[in-house]
Structure formats: C-alpha cells, structure tokens
Amino acid sequence: MSMENALPISHRQRLWLYALGGLVMLFLIAPSVIIVIMSFSGSTLLEFPPQEWSLRWYESYFGSIEWRDATVVSVKVAVMTAIVATLLGTAAAYAINARILRLTGLINALLTASLIIPVILIGIGTFFLYARIGLNNTLTGLVIAHTVQALPLVVLTVLSGLRSYDMNQEMVARSLGAGRFSAFFQVTMPQIKFSIVSGALFAFITSFDEVVVSLFISGGETTTLTRRMFNALRDQIDPTIAAISTCLIVLSIVMLSAAQLFGRGR
Amino acid sequence: MSLASASLGHASRRDGAINADALRAHARREARGLFVLLSPGLFLVFAVIIVPIGWLFWLSLFDETGQLSAANYARFFEQASYIKTFVTTFKVAFTVTGACVLLGYPLAYMLSQLPRRATSICLIFVILPFWTSVLVRTYAWLVILQRKGLVNTWLMDLGVIGQPLPLANNFAGVVIGMTHIMLPFLVLPLYASMKAIDVDCLRAGMNLGASPAATFRQIFFPLSLPGLASGLVIVFVLCLGFFVTPALMGGGKVIMWAMRMEQTTSLYSNWGAGAALGVVLLAVTLALLGLFHWLLGARATGVWSRR
Numbered sequence: 001m002s003m004e005n006a007l008p009i010s011h012r013q014r015l016w017l018y019a020l021g022g023l024v025m026l027f028l029i030a031p032s033v034i035i036v037i038m039s040f041s042g043s044t045l046l047e048f049p050p051q052e053w054s055l056r057w058y059e060s061y062f063g064s065i066e067w068r069d070a071t072v073v074s075v076k077v078a079v080m081t082a083i084v085a086t087l088l089g090t091a092a093a094y095a096i097n098a099r100i101l102r103l104t105g106l107i108n109a110l111l112t113a114s115l116i117i118p119v120i121l122i123g124i125g126t127f128f129l130y131a132r133i134g135l136n137n138t139l140t141g142l143v144i145a146h147t148v149q150a151l152p153l154v155v156l157t158v159l160s161g162l163r164s165y166d167m168n169q170e171m172v173a174r175s176l177g178a179g180r181f182s183a184f185f186q187v188t189m190p191q192i193k194f195s196i197v198s199g200a201l202f203a204f205i206t207s208f209d210e211v212v213v214s215l216f217i218s219g220g221e222t223t224t225l226t227r228r229m230f231n232a233l234r235d236q237i238d239p240t241i242a243a244i245s246t247c248l249i250v251l252s253i254v255m256l257s258a259a260q261l262f263g264r265g266r
Numbered sequence: 267m268s269l270a271s272a273s274l275g276h277a278s279r280r281d282g283a284i285n286a287d288a289l290r291a292h293a294r295r296e297a298r299g300l301f302v303l304l305s306p307g308l309f310l311v312f313a314v315i316i317v318p319i320g321w322l323f324w325l326s327l328f329d330e331t332g333q334l335s336a337a338n339y340a341r342f343f344e345q346a347s348y349i350k351t352f353v354t355t356f357k358v359a360f361t362v363t364g365a366c367v368l369l370g371y372p373l374a375y376m377l378s379q380l381p382r383r384a385t386s387i388c389l390i391f392v393i394l395p396f397w398t399s400v401l402v403r404t405y406a407w408l409v410i411l412q413r414k415g416l417v418n419t420w421l422m423d424l425g426v427i428g429q430p431l432p433l434a435n436n437f438a439g440v441v442i443g444m445t446h447i448m449l450p451f452l453v454l455p456l457y458a459s460m461k462a463i464d465v466d467c468l469r470a471g472m473n474l475g476a477s478p479a480a481t482f483r484q485i486f487f488p489l490s491l492p493g494l495a496s497g498l499v500i501v502f503v504l505c506l507g508f509f510v511t512p513a514l515m516g517g518g519k520v521i522m523w524a525m526r527m528e529q530t531t532s533l534y535s536n537w538g539a540g541a542a543l544g545v546v547l548l549a550v551t552l553a554l555l556g557l558f559h560w561l562l563g564a565r566a567t568g569v570w571s572r573r
Contacts, residue, residue, distance in 0.1 A: 013478070014379070021376030024369045025391040028449060031406030032398055034416065038409065046409050048416045088307040095300040100293065107304065110311050117315060118507030118551060120524035121544040124531050125318030148314045151307055180299065209399040212509050212524075216532075229401050233514050237408055245402040252397045 032249050039242035046239055057243035066228065067244065073218070074208055074225040077139060081146040081207035086200040088147065089154025094184070096155070097162040112152045119212045122149070127216035137219045145213050150203035157202060161195025194262040201259045205252060319548070322541035329538065338542035348526070355523040358440055358512070359505035365445040366501050370452040371494065377453075378460035389457075396450035404511045407443040408434055411515075435517025443511040448504060452497035459493020460486075492562055499558045503551050523547055 011018075034048060039057055041050030061067050092111060095101060114122060126145050127136065135141030165188065173183040189196070211226045218224045225244070232238050329337040342348045373392070377385050395403065410416045411433035418430040433439055463486060471481040509524035516522070521529075523543065531540035 014376075017372060017376050017379070020372040021388070024373040024449075025388060027369065027446065028395045029391050031403055031410060031446065032395065034410060035402065035406045046415070047419070088310065091303040092307040095304040098296075098300050100297055101300055101304070107308065110308055110316070113311055113315050116551065116555065117319070118524065118544070118547050120507055120509050120527050121319060121322075121548055122315060124527060124540060124544060125322055126314055127531075128322060128537070129314065129318040144310065144314060148310050151311065155307075205397060209401070211399075211401055215528075226399065226401055229405075230510070230514070233401070233405060233408070237405075237412065241405055242409070245399075245405055248399050248402050252399070253394065256393065256397055 035242050036246045036249060038239070039246040041239065041242075044239060046237065046242070057239050060240045061243045061247075064240070067225075067240070069221075070223050070225040070228040073139070073142075073222050077142045077146060077224065078204045078207040080139070080143040081150055082200045082204040084143060085147045085150040085154050085203040085207075086196060089151050089199060089203070090158050090196055092151070093155045093158035093162060094188075097159060097167070111155050114149050115152050119149075123213040123216040126213055130217055136217050137222050139222055141217055142214065142222060142224065145217055146207035146210055147203075149210060149213070150206045153202040153206060154199035157199035158192065158195050161192040165191050197262045198259045201255045201262075205255045208251065209248070319544075322537070323545050325538050326542035326545050330536075338538045339546070341539065342542075342546070351521050351523060351526045354520060355506060358437070358444065358520070358522060359502050361441050362444045362448055362505050363498055363502045365441065366448050366452040367494070367498065369445070370449055370456060370497065374453045374456040374460055374493075375490075377457045378463075392450050392453050392457075395446070396454070400447055400510050403446060404443050404514050407439065407446065407511075408515060411439050411442065434515060435519070437516075437520055439515040439517070440512045440520045440522075443515045444505060444508060447508075447511060448501045451500045451504060452494075455497045455500070456490065456493045459496070460490050463489045495558065495562060499554060503554055506551060507547055 038046055038048055038050060040053050040055065041047065042052035042054035042056060043050065096104065096107065096111075101107065122145075126141075130136040130141050135144070167188075169191075170183045170188045173187045174180065178186065209226065210224075211230055214224045214227045215230060218227050229241055229244060232241060326338050327334060327336075329335040342352070377388055377392075380388060408415075412418075413430045413432075413434070415434065417433060418427075421427045422430065433442070467485055467489070468481050471485045472478070476484065507524050508522065509528065512520050512522040513525050513528070516525070524547075527540050527543045527547070530536050530543065
C-alpha cells in the first residue's frame, strides 16, 4: 500500500515539498539540457538560448582528426574493458555466490577496493607501476586499469542476479551428468543473462567516462576522449565540447535505457 | 546421519568414513575450482591497486637523498601551502556535504512519498546525471557560471545585478559543480532507507494523535538518519579526494588535496611527497569509513562509486 493512502496528508498540503523537490530536480537536470541545446548554436559565443541554429560544432567534432582518433581510442578501450570486466566479474561473482570459500571478507574488500580508494591515488599508483613495466600510453594498460575500476560494478550486478536465482538448478543439472561448464552455460547463464548484460553496459560506460586514471596513463597515440576534453577545458571553453558532451549524454541515455530494458526482461 | 551410522555395524562405519573422505575431497576440488574462477580478478586488483599503493607508501618513507625519514610527512605541518590545501579541502568537503543534505533530503523525502509511477519518473532526474560523465557536467557548469555565462547574463538582463557575479573559477564555482556531482550519492541511499521505513510505525503515531508534522519529526526523521549518515559519509569521503571539478573550476585558486597530489607528482616529480599525501588521504578515508561502520554497524556502500 502506498503511503499517501495511509496518512491523512493531502497532495495540497505537500505542495511546498513538491516545489522544493522539483527545484532540486531542475538543478540536477538543467546543465545537461542546456548543453544539449547550446551544442546546436550557430555562434562561437556560448549564448542561451542560441540566436541562430547550426550543426557546425558537430561538424567540427567529426571533422577533426584529433577528436576522432581520441573517440576511437575510447571506444576500443571501453569495448575491451566491457568484455574483460564482464568475464572476470561474472566468474568472481559466481565464486563468491557459492559461499564455500574462506576469507570472503578479504575477497570482497579486494574486489571492491577501487570503489573506496581515492581515484587520484589509483591514478598515480597505476602510472608509477606502468612506468616500470612499459604499459603507459598503451591500449593494454588502459584496458587493465579500467577493468579494475569496472570490476566491482560487474561483480555487484551479477551477484544481485545470482541472489535471485536458485543455484540448486545447476546442482540438479550437474547431478544428472552435466559438467560444471555446460551446467553453467545451459542452465544458470540463461537465467542471469540480464544481469550480465547490465554489468557489461555499466563497465562500458565506466571506462568510456573515466577521466582521472586516463589523465595519468594515456597520451600520444592512445589519448582518450576524456583526456583530450580535460586538456581542452583547461585552456578555453571550446563550443566543440558542447557537441561532444551531447554525444556523451546521448550515450549515457542509450546505455541506461538498455540496462533498464534488460532489467525488465528478468 | 551420525545417529544412523552409530547404530550400524563396524563395516558400514568404515564405509561412512570413506564416504566422508570422498565428500571432503570433492569439497576441496569445488573450492579449488571456485578459487580459479576468482583469481584473475583478484590478481588484477592486487597488481594494479594494492602493489602500487604499497610501493608508494614505501617511497613516502624516504627523503630526497634516499635516507629513511619522516620528512615527507613533517612538511605537512611545517609548510603553509600544505596546511592551506588541507583547510581548503575540508572547507569544500563540509560545504558540499552540507549543501547536499539541504537539497537532497527534501528530494529523497518527496521521492519516498510519491506514488510508484511518479517516483520512477522522478528518479530519472537523479540517475541520469549520476551516469553522465563528470567532465560533461563540469563543462556545463563552466558554461553556465562563467563571467558572460547564462546566470550572469540573465541576472543582468533582469537588472538584478549591475556587474557579473564571480561564480566560476573560484570557491563558489567548485562548490556548485561538486554539489551537482555529489547529490545523487546522497539521494540514492537516503531514498532507499526512507523507502524501507515501516509505514505502520507512522500510522501508529498518527492513530495515537500525533500531527503529521510531529509524526515526521518524532518518527520518520529519526528512522531516516542511518540512511542520511550513510549518504553523508560517502559524499564527504568522495569530496576529500575529488579532482576533476576543482581542477577545472577552481581557476587555479582553489587547490584541493587531489590537485596537490597531481601537481607534486606530475609537475615536480616529487614522488615521495606525492605518495605521502596519498597515504594520508587514504588513511583519512578509511578512518572515516571505519568510524561510520563502528558507530552505525553498517557499511557506507549504498551506491556504486562514479567519480
């Protein structure tokens, strides 16, 4: 039963609350909306609302070799990260869910460490390590660093899927002669595939949007989109970034909707 | 099973023992298999996070001449610029956390009270920014708050102000930008904990004659405090180590902890000093999370981190 049926407080008595909540929601969403609108402006001045409309900032984005290269690097790294993090994260979640390993506290702490440790420290540490093993400015290095950051999201998402799944089904399959792997792929995975896909989407967007670690470990040929944006913003406010930002916002919306859609399919 | 085997003969007891051995061997095999599944992920985290941080900690214990010393830590108390950085960081963190509570509590309360459909629509307003790049949102605030930005233009057109307000490239800009980024980290756990409050408690209060305001003050608010505390700790801790927004919106005047770390290592290549800053930051972060855990017996991991 929902609460407004239970308590004798009418919506009218709550108008002040709705007004306040609405203002906070406006505060949260306004920046994205303003950037999307401004990205179609025809003038170099970032005025709002724009006096004239054009696609020149999108042309400037897609026409620039530097921006395009950076986007390609980011997409490559994000796809690879999503694949690796999903594989490792799903395997780890499966092992944790079985609850027969000892030291689960330590294991959980390790796997979620990247959520708690300040990301600037991870950035400096990774740069320091990569300098010794020659992984700075490489795609491999970026994929490894991003995988570590995306791993907790995949583990938590898949784990929540496994919690609502009855592992006895897999046991039944195995007692009927299926091997561990075929039991997992034929019985368990079809039932948790939505969690796995959601985890992969979260991993993709985590990698694509990652800034701080990429600032330290990417450069030259492997400059990511976020690193190039960060450096561009340090110099001046280039309207091209409004067009890139709009693309990133659309990407977030697409990823979230997809995750939502898959979540509903459960 | 033990009762049954006790009443059976000698031979079957031995069978039972063999069976138990087989079961134990099987369990060991299972555990080994599961550990193999877990190990690649654990290895990556260990190699990329734990090893470098341990290494940096080791480095922080030596001065520039390679002598074991506490010089890297002592300078935090001696040099005014470091003290200023810490003061700025805590000032920003407290202000942003306070602003998040003021803005986030009413929103979370509203979300918890609305009908389910309306809630799921309103939640989009929290979750979409949460999953939008921090860089994009910082850029948006730069555009909105700069000298000739949206806010200043509108306020001047309306005649509210004669001169543009200094909103970007200073403390105010950093606080506004960071509040926008941190707000979902407070709202989401707070909303979840408010949603879990038993409606019957509130109904009981009202049946016993409490006014809606008294019900809120005496029942709802205290029950929402653990959720609020959880969100508060997450926001505060994230603020302490936050980099992107102060680096872009501080105008070089607002130097926070993480920026100082970046400058010390990238600009001055003073790894010992930068590492010491990182070690203290990590210690403060873990201490705050540990304190919260100890006080409330709950983990401040309500929301997945996005920085």
